[in-house]
Structures are given as C-alpha cells and as structure tokens.
Amino acid sequence: MMTEPESVDLETAESARRPRRGHAREARRAARLGPALERVPFLMRKLKPYEVLSEEGLALIEHNADTVLEEVGIEFRGEPDLLELWRQAGADVQGERVRIPRGLCRSIIQATAPREFTQYARNPANNVVIGGDNTVFVPSYGSPFIHNLDEGRRYATLEDFRNFVKLAYMSPYLHHSGGTLVEPTDLPVNKRHLDMVYSHIRYSDKAFMGSVTAGERAEDSVAMAKLVFGDEFVERNCVLISIINTNSPLVLDHTMLAALKVYASHNQCCIITPFILAGAMGPVSEVGAVTQLFAEAQAGIAVTQLVRPGAPVIFGSFTSSMSLLSGAPTFGTAEANLALLAAGQLARRLGVPYRAGGHLCASKLPDGQAIQESCDSMMCSILSGVNLMMHCAGWLEGGLAMGYEKFVIDHDHLGMMMKFAGGLDLSENAQALDAIREVGPGKHFLGCAHTRANYETAFYNAKLADNNSYEQWLAEGGLDIAQRANKVWKKMLAEYRMPALDPAIDEALQDFIARRKASMPDALG
C-alpha cells in the first residue's frame, strides 16, 4: 500500500473551496528545469499563454454558450439520478433535456472545482500537478492499429500496449503513462481494460488513466487503483484521470455518464471533452464550434461537481476541422489551432485545468505531413497553456494508428518544447556582457570562458536530428528521421528495465483480474 507523503495536505475534497490541492509546492520545487532536462516530473511553463481572443471576444462566447445552455440545453441520457441533481440545482429538466439558467454552470464550477490538483503516481517522484502554469505530457490514446516501418499498419495487440507503456516510462519528456495507448485487439473487449490498467501499473510507475467504456470497467479501474494506493488514499486523492467525451452536439450519453459517476463519486478526475469536428458535430465556423464546446464542457464539468463537490475535473477540448474534399477529419490545421487557443482562454477564465492538443495529424506515416500538422498543433498547445496534454507521442492517421517511429520522434520534440517553454534566461550569466567585451570585433566565441562554462547546457540536444555534414550523413547511410527513429525505439525496448513493484500488490492485482475475467464470458465487439 502506498503511504501518504508527510507533506501531503489531507483535507478531503468536500471541504475544499477552490483549493490548490496536494503537494503542489514540493512538486513545483522538484520540477525546476535542470540543465539536462532529465527526470522532471512535469513541465513548468515560464512562457505566458498566447491570447488569441480579446476580453470582448471571450465575453461574447461566454454569453453565447450561456444562450445555448439556456435555450437549447443538453441531453443527459440514461442516468435519472443526474437529472434529479440538475433539477435540484435549478435547471429546467424536460425528459432527458436539461436547460440550464444563464451562469448556473459557472457558479457551480467556481464554487467547488479545484483550480489545480495532484495526480499521484505509485512512484511519488512521478506525481504530477495539474493546473496553473504546469503542463503534463501524456502519450496518444485509443488507436486500434499500430504503424512501424517494418510492418506498416496492422491491428494492435497487448504486446504493443506493453511496448508503449515501456517507451513512455523510459521517456523523460512523457510525464504520464496515459490510458488506452492502443486497443489490444487480441483480447475480448469486455476484459482488455483489466490488462491495460495492470500493464500501466506493472511496467511503469508513472500516473495513468482509467477505463471509460462501461460503468463496471470504471469500477474495475478504481478497484485496481485501490489495491495499489489503498482505499482511503484513493477516496481522498486523485490517482486516476479518465476521458469523458460528450456526444456532440449537446449530448452526454449513458456510457460516458456511467463512467463519470463512478470516477467523480470516488473523487477521481474526469476530463470532460467535447469532440467536435467543425461542420459535422458542431458549426463549421471556429467561433461557433468553440461556443458549443464551451457549453458542453461547462455542463459536463458542472455535473461532476453535482455528483461530488470538489472532485478534480479538467476542461477538455478536442475540436478539429474537415477535409473540403471528402469530409474526412483533419488535424493540426489553422482552424483547429485557433480553436485550441481560444478554448484555453475560456478554460483559464472559468478557472479549471485545461486539456487539449498534442502532436495531432492525419497522415498515415511519419512523413512531412505528419510532422507539419503535429508541430503546428504542439506549438499552439504549448502557447494555449494546456495543463494536461493527451496525444503527445505516437499519433498518426487521426488517431487510428499509433506509430512506433512517430512515438520517438514526438518524444524528442517534447524535450525541445520543454526547453522552449522554459523561456529566456535573463540572469547576469545569460546576458554575457563580459563575453562580448572579452571577444571583441572580428573574433569568435568558440573558446571563450563564457562559452566553455555554458556550452553543455546551452542547447537542447535533439537526439533524432541529424546536423552532420551532407557527406557524413551520406556515409552513415543517408537515413531520414523515420529510419533513425526505427533504430531508437528498438534500442529503447531492448534496454528497458521493469520498475520494482511490491509482490503482494502484484499478486492482489493478478487475483483481482483472474476473478473478474472468470466472472463473465468474452465479449467480442
């Protein structure tokens, strides 16, 4: 069982009024970007967020989202308890349609939802503080396929899942083990969540996510977390984060609400994420799509606070665009990135942590298209002040495939982004006036004292970039970055070492899984 760190604030969620919970201070101290950027538990941004909307624009979207909530309302399907909670809170409930008076969601959220909270990992050195100026990088989520240069694209298996747990564990730039890294399609759909949660615990010691594909699978996730962290610890602290998507437009379906109820009632974090392809599940205009997003997100966040006031919750945004030719989803586009920036401002204005972005793309392989879309998306994600960033490594083909080479290319870029988000050093050393005086006109800085003293830590060392001469590069095989990445992920997996896990916990988890698997027949789809 995990014991509580001495410094942890043990106040229960119910008594907290908009607190910054957990050992945020300690983690912040630990997270200062060291010279080598190694082993920081999360990113503390020093660059301020970019503001794409004026105060006027923000107020307009807020007003319009309130109009949507009040006039059109949101459907909460299949969970009568939640309808009753809305009725008691003052909403107009007709059937499953909930029309919410102007400002009610905001006041519910701002009364109890934490601005910042800690998600605990089984290794306390990997606890992550979610909110404020922090960003937590999480691997990609949900792909039924994998892609690599050796095999092309094929269905994913549990072995792939374990491989990506291992790669994320080994990366100093991924701060989280993630959730459904890939769908282990070799396992029954009603049982694979058990192996996924177990793999996160067994092969990593970073924080992880729970299952949301059914209420009972969410219960299983909580039960397994309790075997690791202890019952009381879990009820008091966030150890699971889970994605709750709205069924846009303006619906929260039964599956998602069942999972939401489980997690919120156990004081675990839901990421309320409208998934809107503008023109399909929302208006084709960015501001229209963001308005609907803001209405849906507020309704979902508010309902977590009605279920359990003070439960940690995250404002999620997954808004993208479509191909004009085929209606296929597109990612990392100008329009998606503008929406991402706007939603970040709305989340900060509301005062809850923000999830969006990642290395998103539509390309089928780790080529220039994949990286173009991914990097534009990532830069805007960093500048939008994202606090929990899903899909940071591996994403290909609109999420249909998880790429092995893409994973390590993305991971290297995350290291660069951490350096970038660290901002400019204005110290006397960094001002370097003495160096300029020492060297003088027409000389060079290669050997001067300042260069020698700062050289090793001056620049992020991109592991996958080739900056050699053309001749040297050619002599080494003339490989592109994907070919170099192919060697890197294989080397990483070969060098992987499993973190220690208390054998009693391991046994308890395996017993639980065996019992649960025996309790039901395999379901296949």
Place this chain on the structure above:
Amino acid sequence: MMTEPESVDLETAESARRPRRGHAREARRAARLGPALERVPFLMRKLKPYEVLSEEGLALIEHNADTVLEEVGIEFRGEPDLLELWRQAGADVQGERVRIPRGLCRSIIQATAPREFTQYARNPANNVVIGGDNTVFVPSYGSPFIHNLDEGRRYATLEDFRNFVKLAYMSPYLHHSGGTLVEPTDLPVNKRHLDMVYSHIRYSDKAFMGSVTAGERAEDSVAMAKLVFGDEFVERNCVLISIINTNSPLVLDHTMLAALKVYASHNQCCIITPFILAGAMGPVSEVGAVTQLFAEAQAGIAVTQLVRPGAPVIFGSFTSSMSLLSGAPTFGTAEANLALLAAGQLARRLGVPYRAGGHLCASKLPDGQAIQESCDSMMCSILSGVNLMMHCAGWLEGGLAMGYEKFVIDHDHLGMMMKFAGGLDLSENAQALDAIREVGPGKHFLGCAHTRANYETAFYNAKLADNNSYEQWLAEGGLDIAQRANKVWKKMLAEYRMPALDPAIDEALQDFIARRKASMPDALG
C-alpha cells in the same frame, strides 16, 4: 517605363519624417484575405505578436546593447566616408572602430527611418507594404545546391534559378520573387548577378532583391531596376531590397558596406542582418546573442540613415544555435525560436520593419526533421510579427540546398499560416447560434443551412495533405508528402506561363547585360 500610380504619395524620402510611405492604404484594402486566399499581395496579420520578454527584459537588453556600442564599438571596414559620417554624428572613431554614445543609434534611426514602406513590383498588383501588421513571404536565398527526389543533391544552375522564379511567381502564398534563389554555379561569379536580376524581371512580375556581393554588382542591380521602373521612380521609391549581413561579432566588412552605400544612396532598402550562431559568432546564451544582435543591427541601420536620411531599412535577425556534438549550425530549435521572438519585440520597440525566420532547418531532405524544424521556426516567425520573411520556401541543410519538393511543401504551409494569422472571425455568421439552435442535441451539422453557406470557405484547403482513408491512400500508391510534392512542382513548371514584359524594356535589359558581360573577363571564385 513604369508610370507612377495616381494614388502614390510622391513625397521624397528626404522630406519624410517616419512616414508610412507609398500606397499602403490601397494595398491594405486589396490585401484583405479573400475567401479563397488567392492573389493577395501580402499577409495582413490579425493575430497580435507574442511577447516573450517583459518591458523589464526589453529595457535590460536595450541597455546592454548600448553598453556594447559605447564600450566595445563596431568596426566599419574599408569605407572611410562612413567613418567620417559617424564622426560628424558624434561617435568616437579610432581607426575603423566606432564607439557610439548611448542612445545615439536609436535617435538617428527614430528621426528618419520609415516605420513602413512600399516595395514596388513591375506589376503594381504585386506591390508589397513592408511594416506594421503585414508579413511578406519571400523564397529561400543563397543555396549553392539543389535537392530533389529524382537527382538527390547537386550544384545549382541558372535553369534551377529560373525554375524557382517561376514557382514563386505561380504561388499565391509567396509575395515576392526573392533574390539569390540558388547560386547559378554554371555562370561566372562576377556576371551571374546580371542573369539573376534579369530572371526575376523576365519570368516574374513580383518584387525582387538586388545583388550584394560587390559594390559594382549593387550598381548593376540599380541600373537594371532603372531600366524597368525609370530613373526618377527608383530614386524616389523602393524597388530593390537587399540583404546586408554583419560579420559578427561587431564588424561590417568592406563588401557589405560598399553594397549598403549603393543601395541607401539610391533610396533602396537594406536589410541589416547580423548572422549569429550562438557560441561561435556571439555568446552561447540566447539573451547574450540577442544583445549583440541588437547592437549590430542598430549600428547598421543607423549608418543607412547617415548615408541617406529616410532610406527604407529593415531590422534583420538571423540568430541560431549549434549542435552540441559537432558545432554544426542547427535551425528551428527552441533556442533559435526564443531569440527570434525576442528580436521581434526589439524591432517593434525601435520602430523599424522586422525580418527574421522562415521555414528553416538543418535536414538534408524533406523528411520529418526538416518539417519539424521548419514548422516550429515558421510558427514563431508568424507570432514574432516578422514583416519581411526570407527563406519561406525551399530551405534545406542550413541553406546549403534549395529543395524542389521542400519548396512546394513550404508553399502549402504558407497558405495555412495565412489562414492562421487571419485569426478568429467573431461575426454573427461565425458565431453560428442559429445553426446550433437549428440542429439541436444528437443531430449533425453536415447539411444544415449554416454549413452549406460556409463550407467552401471555412477551412484552408491544404493541397499536399492526404486526408483520405488508409485504404484509398494505399490504392493511390501510398505516397508520402515528398513524393506527392515531386509531382506538384513538375506540374507547376509544366503549366507556367511567362508574364508579359514591354519588349523595349526587355531589349534594354539584354543590351545592358551584354555590355556589362563584355566589359570584364569571367571570374571563377
């Protein structure tokens, strides 16, 4: 001869005090982003620049740059006239070392350098306004090699030069024909500038750049521009922009100063650009490098105003980082992008147009590395408020190679960036409240009135992205973006049609070139 448009302000530069010169208003009107983004003469950014430095940081760098100018000074080599001008302006001149009192550069610059000016093209529809919220995208510059998928890397020829003039001419997202697109290595070094300037005029009708490799080649560039635009027009208006690099640290060499004198005295624009690889030609820390950059740029800009008060001039920045392993230059890195953002703020504070950035990279081929570095660089360039952006299309291998496929991949990304920089539409139509009301919970927006009315203009149509299904993509050959780009540049060149040119001007240019070529023996290096 080109006649002056009626609306052009004919005030001479000398009489102008920090004017916004030329027909900026008309060009602005013409430049509003049309729905299809086609044929706009330049980008008018609606996104505000990103501020990476606080007022305190800016004041610190300004103070330190003044310290460098005052204590260490700058060497102006081989041009005694310029030393005399500095002496008269109040600087301390010892030999070729010029120590400049605190604030003197700033006061010289702010007295006469225009904040904004028009560069005229031979087709007035392609005139570009440089400064303010405008960005002009210019192709890459200076590569001795070309790269394409068919031939790999080889030395560039005049035919390549012409090809890139044609591609830039055909691109609605490149607003300028550029300068030394590639080095035509099949021509003598002392004569190739004549063919380059002629090619810009003959195969395009966009604005272009002049030669800077010798004072007499700058004179040839001015003479040829006069044959196109007329003597008086050239003396009154900017028709040439040319890159003047400092020899960092803290030197302006004879070659660059000779060209600077020619262009400034003819009222043509110099881009004063320190080229600093941090750790080699400047301090290894970003803030130190930017301090030196700011000192050098101010000294170079000020000297243009001493030569001819009011001459158009641009603050250039080309600051990058190095590989920790080999000392090779690196591009698009976290450190380079932070420096780029900081220098943009300094340029705006000084009040002169800013040149920096582009699609910069170190990769040898148009792979993920090339695009990762290029896109990070481009996004920061857009957000730094760059006014004239060199190296927007084609750049590979730190500028050693101009890539055909890279050129069209970059060009497509420029279109996306134009859409992005257009910001969020907050109009009633874009708010889309009626669409949300019409569709309601659980339905879709694909066929609703709002989607039908806005669909065609809602999203930038990326020409090189493949957003089809995996199966369709595979059936079409499973190409990556570079392979698709290979077809696109060939198709563009096949479809190229030469713009009309007055036969009398063409003949005059050819006579001039023949006369100049006959006047000197070929020089080979």
